[in-house]
Amino acid sequence: MRYDPSFFAGAAVHYRSGRPPYSPQLEALLAAELGLDDGHGGDGSGRLLDVGCGPGILTIRLAHLFEAVVGLDPDAAMIAEGRGAAQERGIANITWIQARAEELPEVAPGPYRMVTFGQSFYWTDEIRVAEAVYDMLEPGGALALVGHKFEGRPVPPSPGPPRIPHDEIGELVRKYLGPTRRAGQSAPPVQALSLEDALAGTRFGAPRVIFAPGIPDLVRDVESVVSGYFSMSFAAPHLFGDRVDEFAVEVRELLWERSPEGVFWDWPGDTEVMFVRK
Numbered sequence: 636m637r638y639d640p641s642f643f644a645g646a647a648v649h650y651r652s653g654r655p656p657y658s659p660q661l662e663a664l665l666a667a668e669l670g671l672d673d674g675h676g677g678d679g680s681g682r683l684l685d686v687g688c689g690p691g692i693l694t695i696r697l698a699h700l701f702e703a704v705v706g707l708d709p710d711a712a713m714i715a716e717g718r719g720a721a722q723e724r725g726i727a728n729i730t731w732i733q734a735r736a737e738e739l740p741e742v743a744p745g746p747y748r749m750v751t752f753g754q755s756f757y758w759t760d761e762i763r764v765a766e767a768v769y770d771m772l773e774p775g776g777a778l779a780l781v782g783h784k785f786e787g788r789p790v791p792p793s794p795g796p797p798r799i800p801h802d803e804i805g806e807l808v809r810k811y812l813g814p815t816r817r818a819g820q821s822a823p824p825v826q827a828l829s830l831e832d833a834l835a836g837t838r839f840g841a842p843r844v845i846f847a848p849g850i851p852d853l854v855r856d857v858e859s860v861v862s863g864y865f866s867m868s869f870a871a872p873h874l875f876g877d878r879v880d881e882f883a884v885e886v887r888e889l890l891w892e893r894s895p896e897g898v899f900w901d902w903p904g905d906t907e908v909m910f911v912r913k
């Protein structure tokens with residue numbers, strides 16, 4: 636797959652405030668799977684590589700579990716957000732590298748105890764990248780693909796506020812950008828294989844799929860919902876050109892109409908981890 640530097644152009648500043656967090660139990664789940672110290676009593680051990688780290692979502696959450704961590708992403712603005720967020724939190728064991736996964740191992744040589752991809756594996760040349768990662772892991776090390784899973788998962792009861800009107804916002808995106816889903820200068824990557832099948836075709840073999848419970852009562856305000864859209868490659872700010880503010884105004888108007896209190900329930904699903912070991 637050919638990387639396009641404009642896939643997430645303008646999205647980085649919206650990412651942390653706009654995207655729903657992964658399960659609060661994710662760290663514990665990964666630590667238990669790997670047999671790691673939970674970080675509360677020790678300094679962490681081994682090294683973590685977080686590929687397609689974006690603004691350091693997993694990189695920062697998992698940093699305390701490891702002695703040293705590398706966050707890798709080709710988007711300079713994402714890396715800058717990650718670095719800033721780590722500094723704000725006083726986290727000093729992360730090295731940030733601007734590079735594509737396809738440039739591994741040279742840009743971030745192993746060995747690693749764990750390599751993570753948070754909603755990023757599908758942006759890469761999956762089989763080739765997984766094979767490179769296999770060679771970079773220490774024996775017994777793990778690859779974990781992390782993402783939100785909504786389909787087929789039980790939906791908790793609403794805590795009260797209305798759901799985000801994704802269908803209607805999607806209509807607005809199409810009104811501005813046309814009927815074909817966009818990403819960068821053309822279209823998003825075509826996923827020929829499911830993530831499971833892609834891994835099954837590598838030396839790792841088929842993954843174990845584990846779930847950590849999502850946050851059932853996540854409530855977002857209007858600005859957070861708008862940011863959520865701008866953080867997506869298919870609605871990244873650059874795609875709207877000089878109509879970006881006009882689009883944001885229309886989305887805000889719609890949201891205030893749907894929720895006079897300006898708050899929405901966001902249920903992104905449970906956190907899914909596809910886990911394989913070397």
Ligand SMILES: C[S@@+](CC[C@H](N)C(=O)[O-])C[C@H]1O[C@@H](n2cnc3c(N)ncnc32)[C@H](O)[C@@H]1O
Pocket residue numbers: 638642643654686687688689690691692693707708709710713734735736737752753754755758759760
């Ligand atoms: C949806 S974001 C995920 C960010 C973060 N990992 C998370 O869990 O929220 C996808 C990230 O993958 C990155 N990406 C796209 N193509 C890539 C490639 N070929 N190699 C590595 N990362 C890539 C993008 O720049 C973007 O930051």
